[in-house]
Amino acid sequence: MKGSIYIPSDIIEEILYFIQNELTNKSDHLNNESSTLFNCLLVNRQWCKLVIPRLWRQPFLYVRKGNPKLISTFLTFLNDKSRRTLLSNGITLSSLHQNFHFYKFHRSQYRSNFNYASFLKHLHYDYMLSSIEEWCSYSNQSVGNAISLITNSLLKLFLDNNVKLMSLFVWPNHIHWTHYSSSRYMELVESEVSGLLSELKYLHIETHSKYPSARFFSKLSRIVNVKKFYLRTQLLGLMGFPNDLENEMARNISSLINSQTNLTSFTLSNSSRYTSDFIKSLSPNVHNIQNISLIETKIVEIDSWTILSNCINLQKLEIIKCAGLNVESIISFVSANWETLETILIENNQPIDVNNELEQWANKKRNMNNKNLL
Structure with a gap:
């Protein structure tokens, strides 16, 4: 029986690039792209190592309605300080993780061989918020403050993993919200996580009703310097x-x-x-x-x-x-x-x-x- 044929990694990268380009031109390309890439994971270990970064560089693109499993996966990579902060605020990451010391000494059981958080390049922010909301509901967390705490923890996680976003998508009109607040966006432009946006190349902003707020645009203008800007x-x-709200938003x-x-x-x-x-x-x-x-x-x-x-x-x-x-x-x-x-x-x-x-x-x-x- 002949051994398996070795294909250089750069050739596989070209194949994956071709697949994604072809699928982009088809209807329902997001579902096609995600399912095709997932299938590519199963070819062998070499293919898996090359496909995983592609899937996780824009993980929220495929989950417009939210996906709590994505949030659960990212939360396993939190450092001890962030985990303690969540636990002290009553947020239990799972039934097994309620005991912090148990998790600390059994961490390898919950983590993957891949550091998914480090692969992020393109952030669909509203889809991430939707996933966080779904996670809170799925985990029976008290939503309110939990969304803000989880959002802040994830943004710090990305920053700790030296993530420099290439693209940012803010699409409030694409989401049906149960708990909607303009403060959801302000988390993204706080000074402690602004480093995520320091090398941003592409910005896609859409407005919906009062969101994002005029204050968000004001703070964002002091952080980003992009090459491509899409505004809807x-x-x-x-x-x-009332209160000149729309004029202020337009000015900002x-x-x-x-x-x-x-x-x-x-x-x-x-x-x-x-x-x-x-x-x-x-x-x-x-x-x-x-x-x-x-x-x-x-x-x-x-x-x-x-x-x-x-x-x-x-x-x-x-x-x-x-x-x-x-x-x-x-x-x-x-x-x-x-x-x-x-x-x-x-x-x-x-x-x-x-x-x-x-x-x-x-x-x-x-x-x-x-x-x-x-």
Whole structure:
């Protein structure tokens, strides 16, 4: 019987990369990706060692409805000090762990051979909070303060394992909450765990009702300096909250955008009332920006088009299902010097005549690019 064939690890990494890319283009790709990677774990020990870090670099991506088992796994890696803090606040990590000294001397029974906490690179924060809430419910913990204590313990755990997040996703509108509070987000921007975000490259923020709070955006602007920023502000400015709440949130979001000094890609989705403020906040980055996407956004003010015109190093532009456009506003935009612009996507904007005008400009630009390539 012939021995098993050895495949170099870098080849397996290429295979895994190809698998993930292929699955991303299919419907329900998250379920496909997670199940396929789990199957890859079973090939042999070499494959397992390479797949585990891939699965655990963004573990909460696959658990939109929350998964208490993920939280239980991470909690087994807490240091003694964090464990004592939880136990002293009445949080029992499991029926076996109620006795701290029992756990301390039998720790190897509960830990894996892999340090899962050290693999984290992309944090889907709301999905983590949802999982913590599910864990509290599953473990019969008194929810209230327990969510905050567990959240803080996990963030410190990641920091203790030298985690430097590459991506952060804040998606409050994707979650059905039982215990919702703006303080859930403030845990993430406290100074003692801010090191997690010090090397962040990609930030995806979505607003929902009053969450995250304006104060969260204010503190976040002093911590992160990203290259790519995706902002979705559905209904912001249309909710009619008292005490200038929405205006304050919009101001702090604008400050967050403005505070970024290395921004190369910006996507704005579902913006209505504050579009001009957000786009004008790109001013410090007009020479850095290479990709801009405006999706289902109301673009009325001419100032927005002026700022876009100043992004002279733009390589990719998408304007999709936007509203409020007018011919006069786009004159300076289509007349700008776009030497680096290579990819243009104009689709289903309103009114139709302005969309057609932009499409004609895009076609001319594409034809010019094609001639230059000949």
